[in-house]
Amino acid sequence: MHTHLALKNNSTARARDRTKKAPRSTKLCDMPSSAPGPFGYIDLFAGIGGFHAMLDHAGGECRFVSEIDREARDTYVRNWVDTLPVEERPQINEDITTATPEFGDVDVPSHDVLAAGFPCQPFSKSGLQRGMDEARGTLFWNIARILEARRPAVVLLENVRNIAGPRHRNEWDVIIRTLRELGYRVSDKPTVFSPHLLPPSRGGTPQIRDRVFILGTYIGAERVEAELARGEDPGPVVRRSAVDDWTPDMWRAEWILDDDEKIPNLEQYSLSPTEVSWVDAWDDLVRRFRANVGTKLPGFPLWADEWRRESEMDERALDGLPAWKLELVVKNVKFFEHHHALIDGWLRDHPEFASFPASRRKLEWQARELESLWDTVMHFRPSGIRAKAPTYLPALVAITQTSIHGPRRRRLTPHEAARLQGLPKSFSFGDQRDAASYKQVGNGVAVGAAWHVFREHVLRDRSDLPSSLVNAVLAAPQTPPVAVDSPTALLHQ
Template sequence: MRNSDQAMSAAARRNYGSRKAATSTKLYGMPTPAAQGFEYIDLFAGIGGFHAMLNHAGGTCVYVSEIDKEASATYFSNWVEPLPPVDRPVLNSDITTAAPDDEAMPIEVPSHDVLAAGFPCQPFSKSGAQRGMDETRGTLFFNIARVIKERRPAVVMLENVRNIAGPRHRYEWLTIVRTLRELGYRVSDRPTVFSPHLLPPTRGGTPQIRDRVFILGTYIGADRVEREIAAGITPDPVVKRAPVDDWTPDMWKAEWILDSDDSIANLRDYQLTEAEKTWVNTWDDLVRRFRAINGTKLPGFPLWSAEWRRESEVSPGELDALPAWKQQIVLKNIKFYEHHHDLIDSWLADHPEFADFPTSRKKLEWQARDLGSLWATVMHFRPSGIRAKPPTYLPALVAITQTSIYGPRQRRLTPHEAARLQGLPPSFSFGSQRDAASYKQAGNGVAVGAAWHVFREHVIREREDLPSSLVAAVERAKLAPPVALSVPRSLSPTSNSS
């Protein structure tokens, strides 16, 4: 997608002109007629997680903004290109050009009923410097606020990493809440935190633990907001971070999001290399030997083979020079070796290839409970070692390459499976772009089922203060978006209605 004031496609320009003529009153804040359902805008749109959710809710997208060229191309091919030109949303590649900081300049965003924005998370992420609004990307919230101030959508829905509501970003959190309230929105001062693995598949859940903060606001006017706050009336978080209905997250099976191997044309690209299989087979032999001799699983602390030695071999002051957390791991590995040195020495003698493993592959983190084989787990090849977990729900997709490995199939998840893990429909495609870009886009995306659950609950709770067309559309929608996981018939989301 390209900048709306520079390089909009001819079709998009024709659409923008016809839409402006047909909805000129909407640009001045007039509400959407009930017969038209509701309209929404998708800011920092990524590959369309909010789009999938809000379309499922009965909405029509009228404006999209995404700055990443590869992500915007994916969005366009999946959500925009299939539409007739007259129904396509206006496209923008930089929200700062459409909603400038200078309030003397007009904004180029049409009126809408719902504003959705997964605004940049890097300023708040634990994996970054956590500079919050001191970093340029963090201030993009104020471009969102400019749109909200000018267009006053009925509902605002923002999404970000959980850390945005953490202690290091208290100022940023309070700023966001205060700003929305000053703009006339009823907002909880506590974050709504939710993850798709807490939802059953009948409600659009997927097997991914992905805690995200959702900030939802309902427009009621600044005066009413002040009166409610003065009266001590502030809303609770929209949903609790807890399993929904009678679901138990351990009921998930990671294989439900997998495509059949024979449907993957380039399957070999995702299968483990011979070297990777050697790493797993070698460690798997230790897993099996340990269970056979001791009748139990490996310990849960990280196993660092470099620290397998006797306590008498530790030089004076060596441990004191280490940080406390590292001291504990080293001591546990020393004791582990002293208790099991016969088993470990025999295993090492039978696997001389282990000496040539990369340093990070000489470490194992066993978090797979009582499973009997490493090949029965979901694995991640991390800088900190090989991590093994049960094949239930998966760790959060991230925008860096640590793709989950499904042990029973001896391969990594494909980009298409990563998209399904985010709740995108089976028809979703990354096209022919490079896998690294696809994994990054999936890792940066919004989990469709989690967003839908939170949005639906908010609309139902706030129905008295929302347009009837919006409420009616949400109530008509099925409980589960069209994820179509390969789940048992008794759990099939496609069999559920509303």
């Protein structure tokens, strides 16, 4: 989430005047250029360049970049700008509000595609004003201001899945209504997609990262209104389902790992002796349970501090618990009741367990039939240790709750996290501190997922798009630059 610099609140009446003056019909002079040569794009709230990687692959030319975070901007420039000849470098903006004044010219060059992984902020809930007015004071308004002034052929927005959920219904309605008023054909149904649903041959990566993509094609407000009046809605660009004959369980986390011997300062990613002791203790329980009971551990969170006999339960204390917590406490008590002899023996053999932090006396087993905790991918969470099968990984987040690869007994490095987002193997954070790198990757766009939805949108709307854009996308290989030399060879190791 970027820092929000609020716009000055001017009267809505003046804003309506400006909106009314904007042409609402599609004229020949309004249509994006279809001249030969690369299509142009701008990259807003650009982060470290997930959209840039995808749009460059599609044959585009970056003309404008805006990113307010200095460290993220430095990473972007290092990887995508400094490598270009000076005359081909895009305009760099540090604060989109300075380029999009409410009155006056928009300081953004013409372009065919506007891409933005925009922050989501609350909009006005009056429901009585036009979309542009309701978006006022938010960073989405600055995007709308550019669309109003430049009318690119395609708008491509990305946000977390909750943007289309019930808690953000007003925000979603304002976004869709604003885009339609500005002349964009856009569905009011979200396109939701994740990179783990794509095979490596289509740019997929082993990360479950559901994101909402909003894609619009400029056809003019009058035509948008006419299509809506006929009940026409283009619907989601793609379905949230595996592509081609792909099965997500075919992934292996090894796909994105670098060779240990090639990682500088490998020791800083290795588990500490204390962390190893946490895993070793729980691993012993995993193995004993399978040997004695013959099955895997249950899937609900195991809370060792709640292990007691049913006769020892305090009914009055339980009455004060919220329903979700009461359910888990009861499950843990019953688990201990059924397996108390095994658990008591395990605890006697691990007296160090009593001194573990409270969050490390909890385990959530989601690793199916694996027989050892060291065979899993783990996360040390505030809510406990979570273990998953080493296929696809949970979504990267903008904090250092980094995945731990059990077989290697270490965390993913920032470089590996970038590859998990589909960024090229050559991608570099320089000498930046790891905390900033993890944050930037967690805030980033998954390249393969963005490429897939963008390509499908261009193919679907090709008759309404500039030929230069359509031809470039069709000429680009379906496989974006992969983050590993031979990804398919690693799938079944």
